[in-house]
Amino acid sequence: MKNTTLKNSIGIFIIILILCIVIYPKTAMSIPMNKLFDETVLITDNTLKFVTPPPDFRAYFMLQSIDDTTVILISNFTNPEKVITLIIDEGSDNTVDSVVEYFPERKRFKRMKKIESKSIKSDIAELKKDIIEGVIFEKNYSYQMKSLNALKKKINEGSDRYFTDAGTRIVIYDSEKTSSPTSEFFFKVKEDRYDLIFRTIYYRLYHTIIQPPISFSVYCRNSKDPVVSKYAKELLDMIPR
């Protein structure tokens, strides 16, 4: 009798385990996009606590520049110890003012004056460029964010541009489901301030749809960052007036 109960329990356990395995990827995929934090608010030490490693451990990279401050978010979830790094450039002048590392497993912070990790470029102008141009997503095991090349290609095609007083918005639609935007871009130049926004809503990898949990790879509003300004001006020059 005991044996039968035990067998039944094992059976039920195996069924639950199988269900978990089957259901889990779908649950993981349905994480609301961009809900780890609010991209419109400057990322701080505290924000890093919400940057959880995704189920497949792909890395996040983000350039954010709001008003007078620029920050770069870099994650590494494939090392023995997972770490999220925030590089802060106050005054947006391509000099590092502080660096914060957050270790999500231990929930510990480490604060530094400069970049100490050998795996991160010490030249932050280069880092900003790598995120905007998308090089960083190609060279790392990360979400494949649509970047400068995709945007330039779309501008050259001449469609799906939306002009408003707020700025220029360019949308890339799904080639298989033409009403569905897969990524969107925004840029604006106003006097000596610049907006530059790159958002990847989802992309296809073979037959899988991947939604990056942090959908913005670049979020710059009212920025005075020289790297951001270079690209915003370059993009504006591509649009016929």
Ligand SMILES: [Ca+2]
């Ligand atoms: Ca600085």
